Amino acid sequence: MVTAEVGPPKGTDIKEMLHHIEVLKGKIDAANVTDNQSAVMRISSLAVCQIVKENGLEPILQMTCRDRNRIGLQADLLGASVLGIESVLCMTGDHVSAGDHKAAKPVYDIESVQLLQVVDGMNNGKDMSGNDLQGSTNFFQGAVVTPEANPLQPQLIKFGKKVEAGARFFQTQAIYDIDKFKTFMEHARQYSTKVLAGIVVLKSAGMAKFLNNFVPGITVPDELIEELKAAGKEKALETGLNIAARHVKQLHDEKICDGVHIMAIGMEDKVPTIMERAGLL
Amino acid sequence: MIISKKIDRKKLLETIKDYNSFFLVGCSECASLCGTGGEPELEELKKELEAAGKKVTGTFRAKTGCQVLGTKVELKPFKDELADTQVVIVMSCGAGTQAMVEAFPDKPVYPSNDSLFLGNMTRFQMFDERCSLCGECILEQTGGICPVTNCPKGLLNGPCGGTSNGNCEVSPDIRCAWVRIYDRLEKINRLDDMKKVIKAKDWSKSQSPQVLSARPKKEGKKTK
Structure with missing residues (x-):
């Protein structure tokens, strides 16, 4: 199983996004459509999911609890359901302070674990207040986890709660240390849920250092930074793609998890390259 | 306690620019501990207003400024000072200011502080929200x-x-x-x-405006 991302743009020009959808179509199993990613205002995830679907790619609706209360979230879930969107990824969402509307009032009426409960309830014909739905949803609902959170134990407890709340699949934060990830998977395998390992392409040694210093929950091991440095500036991206492909291949060959979620961050057209080099295409 | 912070003085002076006489109300509770409405702050604002050419008819520090009835009673000895003033400036929290709005139905009442949060005092004049x-x-x-x-x-x-x-x-x-x-x-x-x-919270429990009567039910008014 391979998933990637389609990032809705800020504005009504969707040419580049349509190009990304075209590149990914037929190659990956599904594409996550981000929901005002990093709290930066963009086209709504629901609208773009519909476009993704119309263009022949399976969408995964990312839903955060930052911008809508329980009424808005449930209304959009029903809307997604009637549009034929089948998968939903439930998240709390980055805080507004990370985005481009810092004065916004963050909602957080409910959070990720509770949103999973809501989806489970709607799949069983009930809204959050226990009212009967005239026609239930039939979502395949998932959640996110940070396998290298520091400290890890509280994160693992939350992982268990997400499974209990109905998460049937997980997409992880970016991982770069496969041995560490194997340890996480030993824990995850106690539960009957699917795990897709998060892969973020390293574009340079500088980016790797940035991730280490500024993005919580992501650790790029020193030997990968050295590998990128040794490649030199011109070949850094190629090396980054090779590292991603190598990790995807190892995860696949050793059946460490159930698939990968490739976050290309603006380089969606490189996703097929990674898959080819990993021997998946 | 209720944590408050002084409003930018320029903004306060702009708010009151059309008036000349003021009565200042502080509070012995939270605002005194926050350094926004105790005796030193009453004196400080009095001096600043006088320096700006304004008249301060009197200053008073309420025992508990959000206690409406008690504060009204405490204000009785200040009849003359209050008669002379055009405006009341309240140096406590938003609850204290609105207690004075109730006490002075015919005078403008302005706050000198922003009200921030329900806080714990960790050290002298250091607060955090819990x-x-x-x-x-x-x-x-x-x-x-x-x-x-x-x-x-x-x-x-x-x-x-x-x-x-x-x-x-x-x-x-x-x-x-x-x-x-x-x-x-x-x-x-x-x-x-x-x-x-933990299930989703019932936010209706914190929906404003809240009213509560803690009196025994027999004599209590309408409870929420």
Whole structure:
């Protein structure tokens, strides 16, 4: 199983996004459509999911609890359901302070674990207040986890709660240390849920250092930074793609998890390259 | 206590620019501890207003400025000063200001402070927020540390993915509320509490405006 991302743009020009959808179509199993990613205002995830679907790619609706209360979230879930969107990824969402509307009032009426409960309830014909739905949803609902959170134990407890709340699949934060990830998977395998390992392409040694210093929950091991440095500036991206492909291949060959979620961050057209080099295409 | 902070003086002077005489009301409770409405601050504002060419007819520090009836009684000896003033400036919290609005139906009443939060005093004039008055306490489930208040996202079921060496992603200077809860539950041997899913909150319990009568039911007025 391979998933990637389609990032809705800020504005009504969707040419580049349509190009990304075209590149990914037929190659990956599904594409996550981000929901005002990093709290930066963009086209709504629901609208773009519909476009993704119309263009022949399976969408995964990312839903955060930052911008809508329980009424808005449930209304959009029903809307997604009637549009034929089948998968939903439930998240709390980055805080507004990370985005481009810092004065916004963050909602957080409910959070990720509770949103999973809501989806489970709607799949069983009930809204959050226990009212009967005239026609239930039939979502395949998932959640996110940070396998290298520091400290890890509280994160693992939350992982268990997400499974209990109905998460049937997980997409992880970016991982770069496969041995560490194997340890996480030993824990995850106690539960009957699917795990897709998060892969973020390293574009340079500088980016790797940035991730280490500024993005919580992501650790790029020193030997990968050295590998990128040794490649030199011109070949850094190629090396980054090779590292991603190598990790995807190892995860696949050793059946460490159930698939990968490739976050290309603006380089969606490189996703097929990674898959080819990993021997998946 | 209610934590307050002085409003920018320029803004206050702009608000009152059309008036010449003022009566200042401080408060002996929270505002005194915050350094926003005690005797030194009453004196300080009096001097600043006089320096700006204004008249201060009197100053008064309420025992408990949000106690409406009691403060009205305390104000009785200031009849003359109050008769001479055009405006009342209240140096406490928004509740204190509105108590004075009730006491002075025919005079403008202006605040000199912004009201910030319900706070704990950690050291002299240092405060932090631990309770956000949500109306439905969950501290018994979270090791006595409130995630509604201490987590910027108000997460009820564990940390987000942004914990960095145990600190908060949104406010890097503070400890992640859920790491604190985890550590505390471990210490008191109650980690299983964290494994139970806490259901969505009933926010109607904290819907403003709230009214409460704590009187015994027989003589109580309408309760919510």
